[in-house]
Amino acid sequence: MNFTLKIWRQKNANAKGSFQTYPLKDVSPEMSFLEMLDYLNNQLIARGNEPVTFEHDCREGICGSCGLYINGRPHGPQRSTTTCELHMRDFKDGETIVIEPWRSKAFPVIKDLIVDRSSFERIMHAGGFVNVNVGCAPESNSNPIGKLIADKVFDAAACIGCGACVAACKNSSAMLYAAAKIAQYAMIPQGKVEAKERVDKMVKQMDAEGFGFCSNTYACEFDCPKGISTDFIALMNREFFSSKACKQKHA
Amino acid sequence: MKKSVINLSSLSQKYVMALAGMFLMIFLIFHLATNLLMLAGDGGKAFSEAVTFLTESPLVKIMEYVLFAGFLIHILLGLVLQWHNYRSRPVKYHTRLRSETSTFSRFMFHTGVIIFVFLVIHLINFFFIRLGWVAQPDHAAHQHDFYSMAVVLFQNPWYTAIYLVSFVFLGFHLKHAFQSSFQSLGLNHTKYTPVIKVIGIIYAIAISVGFAIIPVYFLFFY
Numbered sequence: 129m130n131f132t133l134k135i136w137r138q139k140n141a142n143a144k145g146s147f148q149t150y151p152l153k154d155v156s157p158e159m160s161f162l163e164m165l166d167y168l169n170n171q172l173i174a175r176g177n178e179p180v181t182f183e184h185d186c187r188e189g190i191c192g193s194c195g196l197y198i199n200g201r202p203h204g205p206q207r208s209t210t211t212c213e214l215h216m217r218d219f220k221d222g223e224t225i226v227i228e229p230w231r232s233k234a235f236p237v238i239k240d241l242i243v244d245r246s247s248f249e250r251i252m253h254a255g256g257f258v259n260v261n262v263g264c265a266p267e268s269n270s271n272p273i274g275k276l277i278a279d280k281v282f283d284a285a286a287c288i289g290c291g292a293c294v295a296a297c298k299n300s301s302a303m304l305y306a307a308a309k310i311a312q313y314a315m316i317p318q319g320k321v322e323a324k325e326r327v328d329k330m331v332k333q334m335d336a337e338g339f340g341f342c343s344n345t346y347a348c349e350f351d352c353p354k355g356i357s358t359d360f361i362a363l364m365n366r367e368f369f370s371s372k373a374c375k376q377k378h379a
Numbered sequence: 380m381k382k383s384v385i386n387l388s389s390l391s392q393k394y395v396m397a398l399a400g401m402f403l404m405i406f407l408i409f410h411l412a413t414n415l416l417m418l419a420g421d422g423g424k425a426f427s428e429a430v431t432f433l434t435e436s437p438l439v440k441i442m443e444y445v446l447f448a449g450f451l452i453h454i455l456l457g458l459v460l461q462w463h464n465y466r467s468r469p470v471k472y473h474t475r476l477r478s479e480t481s482t483f484s485r486f487m488f489h490t491g492v493i494i495f496v497f498l499v500i501h502l503i504n505f506f507f508i509r510l511g512w513v514a515q516p517d518h519a520a521h522q523h524d525f526y527s528m529a530v531v532l533f534q535n536p537w538y539t540a541i542y543l544v545s546f547v548f549l550g551f552h553l554k555h556a557f558q559s560s561f562q563s564l565g566l567n568h569t570k571y572t573p574v575i576k577v578i579g580i581i582y583a584i585a586i587s588v589g590f591a592i593i594p595v596y597f598l599f600f601y
């Protein structure tokens with residue numbers, strides 16, 4: 129297959145970037161999208177040019193680092209698919225493919241297609257954990273959790289933090305991410321203890337990072353490679369309200 | 380780390396927006412119910428009686444201020460949200476496919492602005508007269524006769540057109556707004572949310588068609 133690639137190139141965080149066009153010939157339909165970029169980079173290096181910088185790690189859809197905005201969609205045209213799981217057979221031969229980094233004030237570009245997603249990390253640092261006294265592993269049945277709740281928590285925990293929700297949202301809002309991270313603790317006994325404090329701190333940090341607000345367009349759910357549901361955003365809204373409404377004054 | 384213009388968390392602002400919006404949606408039901416009395420075919424007698432009752436009720440007088448505040452809060456916060464959301468993506472995408480989710484949700488600000496323009500025209504047409512800010516049309520038989528004012532107004536096809544177009548956009552706004560306000564308040568449920576969405580569509584159509592019947596009636600059938 130032959131493609132024309134239109135790729136965002138930007139030397140560093142402060143440089144002014146621009147699109148560069150690269151024709152690419154003899155691409156195998158079985159190549160993953162990232163393999164296609166490797167293939168391009170090998171040719172660029174052979175010609176003595178700077179390769180295209182993009183982020184990747186697991187290449188099996190679990191680490192969340194490979195987010196690219198491909199032809200107007202986060203992670204490309206396939207639903208429930210990360211860029212690394214996308215294959216060139218999903219494109220038309222001869223097609224022009226536009227590849228951009230995530231665009232958000234809270235995700236500044238570091239180089240070419242890589243953005244700095246440490247704003248997500250800071251939201252987690254603000255409260256995305258459970259404080260426990262470290263000892264030996266607790267007996268597994270000492271915290272009974274219903275199957276339905278366990279499944280829901282697992283759905284929330286499926287978030288890989290790739291940032292597609294922010295990229296997809298017209299407001300570049302991080303509410304789906306924050307909601308999934310809040311929900312994965314809020315529904316189980318281990319996390320409930322600190323639930324109110326957690327939602328308060330995490331929302332505060334999310335706001336401080338400069339993400340937009342939620343307009344309930346649900347574009348995030350549509351473009352999330354893990355299909356995280358916007359039901360979790362409603363859950364976050366509930367949790368937040370109860371954290372405010374039932375806040376106790378400290379002596 | 381620049382905060383939004385208002386020193387309230389993102390979720391609190393969404394709460395206020397949704398509550399103000401819900402209040403306005405309830406107001407629309409009462410407003411429509413009163414207006415439909417114009418179609419009673421009694422020369423506006425039932426309608427005028429209802430208006431007299433309402434304007435003399437102390438509760439309605441208080442609610443008028445609450446309503447004004449509701450609009451003000453909803454509109455100002457809408458502007459603030461839109462401004463903040465716009466700034467959260469300083470560099471726009473080169474190629475952006477249309478989102479495949481709800482269309483109207485992306486145009487809440489735009490439909491809101493159209494409703495606001497309509498609101499100004501509407502207040503000039505009717506409400507400001509009561510405050511003495513605008514002169515009453517000569518043809519209206521007696522003071523504050525909203526029925527005759529409506530008759531005069533809607534026999535002008537331009538006004539009828541402006542009102543009808545505005546009701547269409549109001550319907551678009553409400554179609555998303557209804558279910559969105561529940562979601563913003565965290566009122567989401569696997570069993571009831573689909574029901575809320577259907578009620579929202581029925582509500583949006585009922586409100587815009589309901590209001591639209593009145594100018595159409597006066598233009599063509601009066």
Ligand code: HEM
Pocket residue numbers: 342343344393394396397398399400401403404407453454457458460461487488490491492494495498552555556557559560563
């Ligand atoms: C009778 C008139 C109106 C009613 C009943 C109404 C109702 C609503 C409701 C219920 C919502 C959903 C709130 C949420 O999702 O949390 C909403 C959203 C919104 N409204 Fe209105 N509205 C009206 C007029 C206006 C006007 C005049 C504006 C002017 C700017 C406006 C701007 C907005 C905006 C920008 C949003 C979306 C906020 C967001 O992105 O989350 N609305 N409206």
Ligand code: FES
Pocket residue numbers: 183184185186187188189190191192193194195210211212213
């Ligand atoms: S590289 Fe890990 S999810 Fe794609």
